[in-house]
Amino acid sequence: THGRYSIIFTRLPILFLPILPLLHTVDNLREIVFVIQSQSNSFHMSWAERQRADLLQQTQSLTQTPPPVLLLHSLTDNEGDWSILPLLPYLSSLFGKNSSWLVFLEEETNVKVTKLLQALRKFDRRKEWFLGKPLHDEESTIIHHYAFAENPSIFKYPDFSAAWALSIPLLDRLANKVRDDPLKSDFTIDLKHEVALYIWENGHGPRLTAVPELCTEPEHSPTAQHCATTLRRPAPLCGEPVKKEDIFVAVKTCKKFHSERVPVVKKTWEREASLLEYYSDHTDPSIPTIDLGVPNTERGHCGKTFAILERYISDAVPKTSWLLVVDDDTLISLPRLQMLLSCYNPSEPVCLGERYGYGLGQGGYSYITGGGGMVFSRAAVVRLLASDCKCYRDDAPDDMVLGMCLNALGLPVTHSSLFHQARPEDYSRDFLAHQVPISFHKHWNIDPVAVFNRWLKDESVSTSPHGLNKSTKEEL
Numbered sequence: 001t002h003g004r005y006s007i008i009f010t011r012l013p014i015l016f017l018p019i020l021p022l023l024h025t026v027d028n029l030r031e032i033v034f035v036i037q038s039q040s041n042s043f044h045m046s047w048a049e050r051q052r053a054d055l056l057q058q059t060q061s062l063t064q065t066p067p068p069v070l071l072l073h074s075l076t077d078n079e080g081d082w083s084i085l086p087l088l089p090y091l092s093s094l095f096g097k098n099s100s101w102l103v104f105l106e107e108e109t110n111v112k113v114t115k116l117l118q119a120l121r122k123f124d125r126r127k128e129w130f131l132g133k134p135l136h137d138e139e140s141t142i143i144h145h146y147a148f149a150e151n152p153s154i155f156k157y158p159d160f161s162a163a164w165a166l167s168i169p170l171l172d173r174l175a176n177k178v179r180d181d182p183l184k185s186d187f188t189i190d191l192k193h194e195v196a197l198y199i200w201e202n203g204h205g206p207r208l209t210a211v212p213e214l215c216t217e218p219e220h221s222p223t224a225q226h227c228a229t230t231l232r233r234p235a236p237l238c239g240e241p242v243k244k245e246d247i248f249v250a251v252k253t254c255k256k257f258h259s260e261r262v263p264v265v266k267k268t269w270e271r272e273a274s275l276l277e278y279y280s281d282h283t284d285p286s287i288p289t290i291d292l293g294v295p296n297t298e299r300g301h302c303g304k305t306f307a308i309l310e311r312y313i314s315d316a317v318p319k320t321s322w323l324l325v326v327d328d329d330t331l332i333s334l335p336r337l338q339m340l341l342s343c344y345n346p347s348e349p350v351c352l353g354e355r356y357g358y359g360l361g362q363g364g365y366s367y368i369t370g371g372g373g374m375v376f377s378r379a380a381v382v383r384l385l386a387s388d389c390k391c392y393r394d395d396a397p398d399d400m401v402l403g404m405c406l407n408a409l410g411l412p413v414t415h416s417s418l419f420h421q422a423r424p425e426d427y428s429r430d431f432l433a434h435q436v437p438i439s440f441h442k443h444w445n446i447d448p449v450a451v452f453n454r455w456l457k458d459e460s461v462s463t464s465p466h467g468l469n470k471s472t473k474e475e476l
Helices: 002-011 013-022 042-061 079-083 085-095 113-120 168-180 191-203 262-267 302-312 334-341 378-386 398-409 429-433 448-455 459-463
Strands: 032-036 069-071 101-105 109-111 130-132 164-167 214-218 229-231 247-252 275-280 289-291 322-327 330-332 351-353 355-358 365-368 374-377 439-441
Touching: 032 042, 032 085, 032 113, 042 069, 042 109, 042 113, 079 085, 079 191, 079 355, 079 365, 085 168, 101 168, 164 168, 168 191, 247 302, 247 334, 262 448, 275 302, 302 322, 302 378, 302 398, 322 330, 322 378, 330 448, 351 365, 355 398, 365 398, 374 378, 378 398
Parallel strands: 032 069, 032 101, 214 229, 247 275, 247 322, 275 289
Antiparallel strands: 101 164, 109 229, 130 164, 322 374, 330 439, 351 374, 355 365
């Protein structure tokens, strides 16, 4: 059984090795299907194409038949493909007969195909396997719906950056499950955790098996000698950082938070902004705030956000290429955002941040979750406002309404894992360890100034944006 093999691998490696040749293991790279979790933005497409070319070049040098290398964004027209589960029946129908493994890669995952093949040979391809580098929660967290609250660290889920794999028998069973029991119309928040929960199936399916060769060390790290996968870069820098004068910052607030949250913004990241306005339900010249004529609402802020979009393209504010919309309890590094935006073309309709989804298994839509910061190119704002898309109520959730609008217009939502809707303690330590984060959100039960200073403040970024990433500069 799957459980017995697990025990053999982890407890009796010496006894297991001599019988490896007798097992049904992967022999050739053509038995592996690579799926790059690509996106339809031009920067991400070019990065994924380079990754595919590298994989195929490696297989050519090994004189092996090249494996299928798929770009996730181009497989079907379904908006929900990035959430993986709706795509499983399609992948099973294409590759269920002639393949052994499905290996998923993120765009920054670097693969040494020979070492990956060696790692996969340890596993019987006829059995159900879910492989990856395990993450776990230190405490129960809102982004995982407080799952496993009594012992959060017991459940392991894969770090997508290290790559993760499904054996074809597991793929086929999951594909049948998706066909027979359609996915519920629900939120997709942290995909890697939700995929692991779906596979585990309340104990009826396999848990994640740790593979030490799947790593998140930097590509040239001396500690990565054994690794089949590594990370290409800690943070993107595709040219000169975008000038701060080319980013207009809109902070959403209200009267009751003028004395509680706004001072935190002023103590932390406001000084890095060249163009910033606070939008409130009350005019306060000491901040100063601007009343857009939209009453404050307890829940969604759709009316206020659409008023901000209208103001952004009006003559009331200086013309810039980028708009950043944040909450008054968002903590953000603007210098790091300037570096990230060097990778994007503002003449394209770019909508960037941490991507969530709603109803993706039922033809739903993706959206940028607002707390971590929503970044729009001017071209995207112009397209949005030229459409008929509007708030159905002032207190509708602004980020979700914008997602519905973008979906209706056929405009992509672009994900960056460097934006965070929650606090640092709501994420796995190992997940954050290989990031240079751009934002976090919420002041609940933390000292927000201390969090900013620990996670987001970097003097070398402020004084010299090249200082943080000289070795990782990528010219696209």
